[in-house]
Amino acid sequence: MTGEALVRVDGVHKHFPVPVSFLSREKPVVHALNGVSLEIARGEAFCVVGESGCGKTTLGRAIMGLIGPTRGSISYDDTRIDALPEDKMLAFRRRMQMVFQNPYASLNPRMTVRRTLEEPLRFHRPDMTDGEVRDHVESVMRSVGMDLAWGSRYPHEFSGGQRQRISIARALMVDPEFIVADEPVSALDVSVQAQVLNLLMTVRKERGLTYLFITHDLSVVEHFGTQVAVMYLGVVCEIAPTADLFAAPRHPYTRLLLSAIPKLDRKTFEAVRIPGELPSPLDPPPGCVFHTRCPHATDLCRRERPELRSLAGRSVACHHAEEIGAG
Amino acid sequence: MALLEVRGLEVTFPLRGAALTALRGVDFTLDAGERLGIVGESGAGKSMAAFAILNLISEPGRISAGEILFDGRDLARLSDNHMRAIRGNRIAMIFQDPMMTLNPVLTIGTQMVECLKAHQKIGEAEAKRRAIEKLREVAIPSPETRFDSYPHELSGGLRQRVVIAIALLLDPAIIIADEPTTALDVTIQAEIMGLMIALCENHNVGLILITHDIAVVSEITRRLIVMYAGRIVEAGPTAELIAAPRHPYTRGLLKALPQKNRPGGMLHQIPGTMPSLAAIPDGCAFHPRCEHADARCRRSVPALRDVGGRLVSCHHAERIS
């Protein structure tokens, strides 16, 4: 499945200023991304998983060029795209598209489904005639399982799952090769979630798409992903092929996350009890960001930030990964 | 005798001449210290059931039939004043959003003391002592200082702990929790759920957990009710129900979970979506999405009946299991 790197994120930082009174001397910033590096190979269904505030959404938006990184670089197909002017960026906009989390906000309520779907085509393919646009829209609608009669209706007439189908169709309209999907099923009910996940898997197979799939739901990752990156407080903790990660998590945070997923066949409830709450991203702890909640933390962890390093076919950012993996 | 007994509960909303029935023929019981789960997708009526028990259905909706027996009284017929004495006192509620319960402009201590003094004749100092004790019980670090915090100074997980502490304040017999952890991260969810189980066991409190997440209820509850389009479709012991669901909807719901599928393969999916209250199909409400549906399902509503120690409302329950 994997090939050369399609997307390369290198040492990306993103700091958001916190709105304060203009008289205030301090200028606090939220460290949404703190030196994130990863590569997404062509054909991969790359999942980014983490809890709220870990920076996964910021990462997706930075890759899509919706926000500029404070530091670091993002390349697409060996071209740096993080500081590209909008006119140069257009060529990439056709190749990368996005599906959003909230199906109730991601469609313009005042535009019919047909107009929503036609817009990207009319913009990127002015050479197409009206007939060609209509044919293309209809073929994409059919391929995502939409009824052609939906075209003349407005978003508010559809359920969450149907809207997410429309969003996927919009993303597919310009025949992209890479799609960032930011929590595309987390607002949906289980039975509908299955429909949308199946659709995403089908179009990936049919069109040879590469995905960056952002989610907090590990059971979805296990089912859907080929590679997983686990994020915590703006830092990547572990990157591994999905099966390996779920079979033998190396980073203590990954282990915590896996133990916390509610499971159907577990009879009693026994989660790993981790003291403490998520530290504030305004003031991330020094050293390893996870040390405040980590049962294995030592002085080294409090002092020095662990870099991502290769270990047994994966990357882990933990000083004690060897011991933890063994135990 | 059961602590709470709900019989034939029906909630209707008059709308533009027609009446929408949001809840129809809901029966269940809850024993002291029992943990009961109600699962369903959005629009199934599970939250409506919780609100109905507390007589909190918002206008113009109303309980149009059935009874809710608690402490020998029918809550469905109780006046607002009597109901207020029961809400929060004997039956407490935890919402998905802690800010539904917490007042943002008062410290959590003030809110807890006020709540205590409203229902019991006790002094300020005694109220404060009891409030701090409850905060300690829900594992809030340094409860004495947190007592003077405002809700916005706490993280989401801590806020939900405070809400649980407030719910437990008057030693209720029942806690109704409506999606208490849906807004929280998985690691926090695990902690809160563990805490709720421990507290319910220690105090012999009955818990009604309402959620869309079958995996969560499976870990927490002993009995489970599955709702679809305002009706109960299946009810029984949680473990058995999840191991061998009888109603096609429950089966479909479980099979759709990624956990139940081979990684990378297609997920089992139920076609279509939950009908809106205004357009519930005739006969069995699930029939348009059901692979087993026949003419009978389209015509008559299946009654909730005992099938092998479990309640199922499906004409074909025997054949399917």
Place this chain on the structure above:
Amino acid sequence: MSAVRAALQSNFVYRFLGDPVAMVSAGVLLLFVLGAALAPWIAPQNPYDPLQIDIMDSEIPPVWQAEGEARFVFGTDAQGRDMLSTILYGTGISLTIGVFAVLLQGLIGVTIGLISGYYGGRVDGFFMRLADIQLSFSTLMVAIIVLAVFQAAFGVGLYEELAIIMLILVIGIAEWPQYARTVRANVLAEKEKEYVDAARVIGLSRLRIMFRHILPNTLSPILVISTVQVANAIVAEAALSFLGLGMPVTKPSLGSLIRAGFEFIFSGTWWITIIPSIVLIVLILAINLLGDWLRDVLNPRLYKET
């Protein structure tokens, strides 16, 4: 657009028919608009035509008074003009000024609000401070100064010719911050929504996103404040006329009629001022009630569910 309009309309019409206040207000407003628009055909007299006016008919009381004449239902004013005709024409002038002033306010305010909200930062700071300054002068004060200076500089003759345009300009320009603020607040809320991100991901230009995507989603609040603003503009014009800075007596609006009659109120000829006053109050009330109803109906929280 037609499909959503049809969908909305069912709800719209239903809510409308279920609300007697809205129906009566709309009926009254429609009556005024029709009366004003058809004045040249239905008015018994053309009050602008000196040949039709006889000074001998002056100060005849309304028809239900003992000295009333059937020719003049609402009586006549000091110059012998038929009150009913003058009111019909005057309502037209008041409505014209109100509607056009609001169109002008809307044009300026919506544009500035859209730019402010979408670009944010310094652009936003500049326009919003400008709005603050504008709001710190009351509309009437600005209008009084501008109109008085104009009258003094160019003479009453030219002023009377250009009065309508001057009033529209002054009221229109003075009130743009209402629109700008409403639109800006809505744009700030809308631009955080994911459909705007989706448009950016497509690569659409800022202008196109602003006008094609964001603007249509801020129309409901614009519509609601427009009704209130029309009422405000009519009142402002009436106030200016009452002060003698509005429409001239030869081409009276409702305000100038009230003013003209006010001089006679203590001499017993009350109808010249009271009848136009009642007309003005009813008109403003109808517009405001309709605006309230519209706000309730267009409140997205209320109609999203249906």
